[in-house]
Amino acid sequence: MKKRQLLFLSSLMLGLLSFAAIGDKDKPKEKAANNPPVFSNVIYSGDDEIYKKNPLKAGEFYSPVLQGCYPDPAITRKGDDYYMVCSSFAMFPGVPIFHSKDLVNWTDLGGVLNNVNEFNPHDTGISQGVYAPGITYNPHNDTFYMIVTAFSGGLGNIIVKTKDPKKGWGSPIKLDFGGIDPSVFFDDNGKGYIVHNDAPDKGKELYNGHRVIKVWEYDVATDKVIPGTDKIIVDGGVDLSKKPIWIEAPHLYKKDGHYYLMCAEGGTGGNHSEVVFISDSPKGPFKPSSNNPILTQRHFPKDRPNKVDWAGHADLVLGPDNKYYGVFLGVRPNDKDRVNIGRETFMLPVDWSGTFPVFENGLVPMEPKLKMPMGVTENKTGTNGFFPNGNFTFEENFTSDKLDYRWIGLRGPRENFAAVTKKGLQINPFAVCIKELKPTSTLFYRQQHNTFSFAATIDYKPASQKDLAGIVCLQNEKFNYVFGITKKGNDTYVLLERTEKGTSKIIASKKVDMKKPVRLQVKANGDSYEFSYAVNGADFENLGGAVSGDILSTNVAGGFTGALVGLYATAANDAQPQ
Structure with missing residues (x-):
């Protein structure tokens, strides 16, 4: 969105100017009263027509996999365990995290940033707080890394680590770079890199929404970016002459000896899309795929039934069937074409049999059901502690x-x-x-x-x-x-x-x-x-x-x-x- 850069800059400046240790004087004052309300028997029930018209058959599951405001998904894998995080903004705890063994059935693990003494969005607008996290497992030191931009308390870009996401995370480590949407990549030799969205160099912004993707070398031993290693690897987007807006949400991957950079482009609204680049080095130069975008819903009639829109901001993972899958945000507008549910986490299989990955059925109007990965035999959503979807x-x-x-x-x-x-x-x-x-x-x-x-x-x-x-x-x-x-x-x-x-x-x-x-x-x-x-x-x-x-x-x-x-x-x- 065009307003996003202003939101980022103003909120970051506010945080830097106002940050101070949060003492008792800053905490909300509870009323010392003996008449507090007591709530009981709360029932939430969903009854969307699309699920009634599209009941699941054997071997199927619904997308979105996370309904409601769970945007900006990022995903990683260790062995048979998958972990996925999403944006939470000023909701608390920060950065919801989910676990799965099969990409179909997910367990809610709560929030990564659950210590208010370390992450305190007490005075931020609801769309500030934290957003666009990345999560990466590093097999070289058997450690998970969650990286995110925090618009509160002067934190900026931070990283937290753990050996086991089910047992909690370490304290935030502040990183010395600006911009938003960071993610971490570890090469085969164990060397670390961070990519993120940033403003162009001073004086080189060509139009509103002109952004760049930067890469830094990351010192795994000290958990710091290495000064002087930053480099712009994408300027503007796929084709700068067309003035693309909001190249963001970058993720690095390595496959068959090549490095791939996948990013969102077009802003998080109706023009949202996912694009991909290739290089022989994590520091570029990166060449865009000739068949970009590899995921978008922007080309279809506005009044199409059962519309899924705004698709983009994606991440890839190798599934249990040795096939790639992508998670991404999208929206399901209501009858007035309004987005009340918010940006949700969708999933699609990804065809990476050629040089570049392409989201299967990601360039046609999306359907509500997917086939479960080969070998996954049971859809347990909504039962035995697994997160529900569909009507429930x-x-x-x-x-x-x-x-x-x-x-x-x-x-x-x-x-x-x-x-x-x-x-x-x-x-x-x-x-x-x-x-x-x-x-x-x-x-x-x-x-x-x-x-x-x-x-x-x-x-x-x-x-x-x-x-x-x-x-x-x-x-x-x-x-x-x-x-x-x-x-x-x-x-x-x-x-x-x-x-x-x-x-x-x-x-x-x-x-x-x-x-x-x-x-x-x-x-x-x-x-x-x-x-x-x-x-x-x-x-x-x-x-x-x-x-x-x-x-x-x-x-x-x-x-x-x-x-x-x-x-x-x-x-x-x-x-x-x-």
């Missing part, structure tokens, strides 16, 4: 001491405000509302379908108009819906508030009797969202009619994230019943 229902009764990793915080750890009790999940409200650029006391879940419902029972008695708890549907702090329970005078109300461009409006409110817990529900059918409540837990009453999900889309709100739905509480409520 996720029910949470908060009976386990350990919250499911799909529940996340925003700008800070969920543990700072959420606690499992005998009655359900208690949220101790911060004196922070959802519209502030601070950590909020909200337990979030990613929207994973265009047609879905999300319901929760809440036991709550607000003490004043400053107290509110309920459900929030959020694209960012300036674009969201709040559906909650609050107080006005001696009466308790349920209200629906819409915030667009930072301006809030009460859509509807109604006095309710809170003698018993109340069931709150949001249902979406494409762009149409409906908020309802039931004082007896069963007979739902709509509040505010059908409202547009436009403000929950990337198209309207901007940024890089998908919509989140969450269990919300605040002691700084400013939404007042009418």
Whole structure:
């Protein structure tokens, strides 16, 4: 996107200027109250038509493999183990990571950056934080490397290491170079290299969106780039004369004695694509393939059914059947062509029988199903702890001491405000509302379908108009819906508030009797969202009619994230019943 460079530069400067150790004074203040809300029996259910029309047959699995806001995937392999990471921006913990034995069935391992003392996006916009990670296994020292750009705390580009991703990661190591989208490559002789997106040399930027790919030699012993080894290996993109924009997300590979550089090109919107170059050296010169792009969805009618769009930002791995596969981001717009779910992780087989890799069926309109790799016999998604996809229902009764990793915080750890009790999940409200650029006391879940419902029972008695708890549907702090329970005078109300461009409006409110817990529900059918409540837990009453999900889309709100739905509480409520 054209705004991405400005976002990067402004956020990096902000981090450098404002970075200081985070002390107690910077932490959100919890309300010392004895009326925190307790949530129970939360049910998320997805019901997209495409999955009903395309049921799985034996030997098939769905793509996207990770539904919801899991963009910018990167993947690596050690033996029979595959590990995949994605961007998380200001969500916490940072950089979600998944494990698989077969590329079909994935287990959620949580987040790589889970220590708030080392990664603290407490004051960043939701589309900042961390994005575009790379993950690489180095067989020469039996170590995994995760590298990423962090737009918080003055971190910049960092790398973390581990011998076993299932057991956690080491502390971030700051790297001495600028730019974004770094990835690490280890050659056959063990020598390390880092490639990344950067601005052209000073005074050489030719047009808006003109970027370059740089390579550095990387000292494995000291975990530092070697000063003076940086070199521009791609200027602009495949053909500089055509003014290509946003060459980014580079990955280096070696096959049959040649080095391949694969990058995204065209920006992360409708012109997104994947391109590839070849060289006899990791430091170039790199020559583009004659059949670029090797993956894109930009050439097809805008009104095509079951549209997958914005495909690019890919990474390759050798599958269990000794065939290559690629993971990449894409979007599935709703009926109004709006992107509410966000950028998701898709997968395709890759034909690398010739000189250059090509994504199979990556240059035709994408289908929702793939054949499982040869030798993989069982699709276990959604069962036995494996991450679900397709249409599914996720029910949470908060009976386990350990919250499911799909529940996340925003700008800070969920543990700072959420606690499992005998009655359900208690949220101790911060004196922070959802519209502030601070950590909020909200337990979030990613929207994973265009047609879905999300319901929760809440036991709550607000003490004043400053107290509110309920459900929030959020694209960012300036674009969201709040559906909650609050107080006005001696009466308790349920209200629906819409915030667009930072301006809030009460859509509807109604006095309710809170003698018993109340069931709150949001249902979406494409762009149409409906908020309802039931004082007896069963007979739902709509509040505010059908409202547009436009403000929950990337198209309207901007940024890089998908919509989140969450269990919300605040002691700084400013939404007042009418």
